[in-house]
Amino acid sequence: MFDYILLFVVALSALMAIIQENLYKSIIILGFESFSLAAIYHFLLATDVAATQAILGSALIPGLFIVALYKTSKGRDE
Amino acid sequence: MDPFQVGSFLTAGVLIVTGLWAIIMMDNLLKKVIGANLIGDGVNLVLIGIGYRPGGLVPEVTHHFHATAVPSTFSHFLAFNEFAELASYPLPFALVLTNIVIGASTLSVMLALSVVLYHKYNTLSVQKIFESMEED
């Protein structure tokens, strides 16, 4: 039962990440969606892929996005 | 087809369509980059859903399976044929691992390009940046 809830959470959070206006919130939702996707990979019997997706999707990619956001907000030059 | 597999394919479809919609319709450059990331996530989910065997084993061999291991609850799986028949299909995992890394590297190049474009135009809106496309 828990895995079907996770599928629904992934789809919903992907939609919310796009609709959300504030970009910082959008990136946090994206990180949450990547982490739920990693949990789904674990339920689909792919544990090594789940570990990679969890690390990259929750830590590295939101980190890159937040650095890019920081450099593209007003009043912060380099 | 297992219902969980069908559900994961449907979710992957939702992810891909959401990513496409973000690339086409969103005005902010970073939202387009998020959409590109979502397309990659959807395709990875399709790949992993293809290899799923319901009720199967994770296709990794630990030291319990070694022929000289201490007898344990997994000892009856020492025959490799039995293990191979019950495990899920491991080939798509290699493809997904490669694709995740490819997605992360193209994403970093796109983010760097957005930062450079912001420094020149002082906005992240696609309309303002690309409206002056035809001037030379």
Add this chain to the structure above:
Amino acid sequence: MFNSTLIPLMVVFPLIAAILANFLHQKDRSVKTIAIISSIVAIIIPLITLYGVHLFSGHIRTESFPEISKLLIPDVYMGIVYAYGPLQKILLALLTLMTVFVVFLSINRKLISGVYVAMIFISLASVSAIILTDDFFNFFVFIEVLTVAQAALVIAVKETKAHKAAFKYMIFSSVSGGSILLGIALLLGVYGLLNMTDLSNAITAGGALKPVALTAIALITVGWLYESGLFPFHIVKSNMYENAMPETAALLQLQSKFILVAMSIALLRIFSGYALLKSVMLGFAIFTVVIGSVMALQQTDLRKLLSFVAVGQAGLVAMGIGLGTSFSISAGIFHAINDVLSMAILFFVAGFILESYKTTKLDQLGEGLQKAPLIGTIMFLATLAISGVPPFNSYQSEFRLIQSAVEAGYAELSVLVILLSVATFIAVIKAFYMIFMKPSTNTEADPKVKGTMYKTIIVILIAMCLFIGLFPNMVYDPIYNIIVSLGV
């Protein structure tokens, strides 16, 4: 034994050279040495390798136990396979030769930096792997690597237009790369195979195509359209050609045309019984030819004009491949080989113009013949070459294209070929007139720019065009024999 190390060396050696050049980024003299030595070695490797098949990690072709594995064929390749034949030799020899020329011209221009050379070599390694490989996922990985390398080559120009072009290119590439991988995933799910030879055997043995496999064909065709720069994606590719340094644009257009050839042969081999694929390819190719020629006639900037001519000629190659008979496919491939040579000459001339006049807008140039008579003459000869005038090479390939179109029953397509060559001639001769013969008041050539390297290279290239034009069967016959033996 020695030969089986040489085949993957064609991919591995440029990658090692790229890593070394990147590591020595700030030290210009070592980067120059590495670039010159690696590009010369990279030419030698395809010429001394014998034909053959390389099986990675020794995974041989074995039985597939069809009752248990439910695969449709009795024998499968168990690993990644690289196949090297006469067609790959011709394509790789041309690719490495053009890379040598571009490396020498970039060194001459003082554009050299470790990262730039590394990106040129990474793109060389990727296109070599795409031409050599027999494994579908390996093909996808190198397409993605090539995307990043080509975007980096355009970004290195450091102008805002180049940044915008590279951003659009990468956004579209994530869509098309996802599309290709989705097609590969669907084929893996239906047939359980990733090797192109095994897939073609399985699809032939499997009867009518299932709807899932039809979706896979559609998705992979979308990826093919993007990689070749055909109709819906022609703007993206032509933006890339126009914004890169002109020498690098010559290399980019060569890579796109060779990927078009390699990917179409792979698609036609795998989905050989399916006639709708060829009609779809033909339809998009016709759109590209029309749009390329119309837009080339309207341009007032030399690099934009040449990029649209390149897109139109790529459409012509795709038209030859889409017609479907062995004669037309080999004519299309022969035209790709001829066309990259003449377009390279034109792009190198544009590079010389950019370096000496600092602009390529046609209305600001003029009276070039007094300052650079040799380059003007060779640009005129290249105009004749690219439009299909008799002693040069495009005449032979366009003649074969027209003949094959008439034999296949589509006589109207021969009119389209002639129209494209007339439009190309008008567009490029207009550029030639406005650069070299028009009297003008505001042109000052930089007197320090001698352009000896440019002159040497374009003389070599125009001699190659003339040679292939006078002896076409040396290049055409091996191609025709291979296509007949593939049985597409």
